Amino acid sequence: MPTIALLFLSNIFMTIAWYWHLKGGATKPLLVVILISWGIAFIEYCLAVPANRIGYAHGWSGGQLKVAQEAIAILVFGLFMVLVLKEPLTWRHLGAFACLMGAVAFIFAGK
Template structure:
């Protein structure tokens, strides 16, 4: 139960970061000046940091190592990015995303097994 808050914060953080990295491709005209895309992304990224920093601090207080935090964050990134890509950008799902997710689960196993 105590880990649910930092994991929820990680998920929210990744939603904002995915939007910051790729949202300009969907929401700004392709001929918009680059500075507008950068400014839009930075504003959204500020929201991302507002959730990511508390999440990592909470995980650190639970004794998580930096490696554990990073691998968990990568798993969350994939869990957020794939639906974002499919539903917002109408990209097709590929079975390779499932295999990539399974590889990340292997990473999770290895960084947490020594506890």
Template structure:
């Protein structure tokens, strides 16, 4: 299971870069270049995401469990990305958002035993 999490983290790094990296690295480029930049990086993201979800599926995870776990990892990757690459200030609200996601994790995993 931990290998799947490593793949998910790598996947999220690529996807965050695909979605927002053009704002940093191609800010003045034409839109079509930003789209191609995003697509090229998203291809790498899929190369990690698909094996991760297959591993989790083979371990009996539901789609809801996989998606909520993905969202938690997205926040874990996005906040440092935003702070270090874009020099955005940290806000306590990001911590509260993370706590809300932990609540989502609790409920989606609790239901497997109910």
């Protein structure tokens, strides 16, 4: 469970680091945006690295960790897209999420 919680937190910071500047930050100089994003991404790494180490130590494979991270990333980004960027959620987004959940099911099957 700590692996999933840390991956969720790291993905929140990752999404903010990559996309915060699209709303309100677009007028800032690119170098400033990059430096701010690096600062935010540092927090993301401080959460993602332990998440992966803990998961791996508890028997998750590298593939399982990556697929779980991607599924969490699409969920976090979907919320960010709707709540912060004010973009609509469409059937294509839901279909992509369903496909990733299928990948999670496949990678964890039999474990």
